[in-house]
Amino acid sequence: MREAPSPGATDVFATHRELLFSIVYNMLGSVTDTEDVLQETWLSWAGKDPAEIGNPKAYLVRIAVNQALAHQTALRRRRETYVGPWLPEPLVAGPSGTAADGAEEVLRAESVSLALLVVLETLTPLERAVFILHEVFAYSHVEIAGMLGRTPPAVRQLAHRARGHVQARRPRQRVDSHVQREATERFVAAAFGGDLDALMELLAPEVTLWSDGGGKSAAAGPRPVQGRDKVARLLVSRAPGALRGLDIQYREVNGDPSAVIFMADAPFAVMVVDLTPDGAQVRDIYTVSNPDKLAHVSKEPPATRADAAP
Numbered sequence: 001m002r003e004a005p006s007p008g009a010t011d012v013f014a015t016h017r018e019l020l021f022s023i024v025y026n027m028l029g030s031v032t033d034t035e036d037v038l039q040e041t042w043l044s045w046a047g048k049d050p051a052e053i054g055n056p057k058a059y060l061v062r063i064a065v066n067q068a069l070a071h072q073t074a075l076r077r078r079r080e081t082y083v084g085p086w087l088p089e090p091l092v093a094g095p096s097g098t099a100a101d102g103a104e105e106v107l108r109a110e111s112v113s114l115a116l117l118v119v120l121e122t123l124t125p126l127e128r129a130v131f132i133l134h135e136v137f138a139y140s141h142v143e144i145a146g147m148l149g150r151t152p153p154a155v156r157q158l159a160h161r162a163r164g165h166v167q168a169r170r171p172r173q174r175v176d177s178h179v180q181r182e183a184t185e186r187f188v189a190a191a192f193g194g195d196l197d198a199l200m201e202l203l204a205p206e207v208t209l210w211s212d213g214g215g216k217s218a219a220a221g222p223r224p225v226q227g228r229d230k231v232a233r234l235l236v237s238r239a240p241g242a243l244r245g246l247d248i249q250y251r252e253v254n255g256d257p258s259a260v261i262f263m264a265d266a267p268f269a270v271m272v273v274d275l276t277p278d279g280a281q282v283r284d285i286y287t288v289s290n291p292d293k294l295a296h297v298s299k300e301p302p303a304t305r306a307d308a309a310p
Helices: 007-028 031-045 056-080 104-108 114-120 125-136 141-148 152-169 177-193 196-202 228-238
Strands: 203-212 246-253 256-263 266-275 282-288
Touching: 007 031, 007 056, 007 125, 031 056, 056 125, 056 141, 114 125, 114 152, 114 266, 114 282, 125 141, 125 152, 141 152, 177 196, 177 228, 177 246, 177 256, 177 266, 177 282, 196 203, 196 228, 203 228, 246 266
Parallel strands: 203 282
Antiparallel strands: 246 256, 256 266, 266 282
16 A cells, blocks of 8 residues: 655645656657656655655656656657657647646747757657756756766767757747747738738748648648648648638747637647748748647637737
8 A cells, every 4th residue: 555645745746846847748749648757756756755855856857857768668659650740749828828737837948849849859868858958957967967877978978969969950049929929820821811922922942841630630641741832732722611610829839829720619730830040931830630639728718818809
């Protein structure tokens, strides 16, 4: 029979839960799996006496990080049989700007945009863990070595490889939120309105459309579509009647102003546009319509919506 946790253990875990969620979500890109890891972390922690542990925060982070690494094998196996492109599970801000699942810190962190999470998927699990802990949460190489059971020189090498890989594929900068919101609205208007000329002007020549439906959504294609002409014409071909029965809300998704689309009050898709560094054109479009990945998304009532009429 499991011993009941002490009130002190409960309070300490609650204090650091947001940080643990942020780290694990960045490692896994899945809200559901992150919650599973946090539950396992809690079970490992519940029987401890915080007074007997020198640094409870470091202890909890170490448990969570290693539990997340243990989950990576199963996650990658699932993704090998996933239907179509796999995208991270989006974190959508709820009413008044709070995260629907309470992970406000994840939404605020500059480095956890959906676009960057896609790049992090190309790292090894250890490289990703080191990158997140060092670049995002500012843990030293020595601290990370203790968490992962590696030497500091080995961690520094992992960090160097990860940083170079990420920098080569996506410089770590973010477009101003007002520019992002305006570009998103222009893109949605052109795409759903079937305006080919506007799309050709707005899309970068090398734009890629990523659609994650997991084989459960007619809105997603089997593979990414690349090139301005192909992407624009595909979007225009889907435009007739596209808005029928849909409600588009503009919400924060992984910290970026994005479009969240509902049908009959149920989440239909999340659409995130990633802009070129100057904010002038769209270089990537990420659409998540797999209903399993939208289970945490709820519709805002009109009174709380940022895009509601005054």
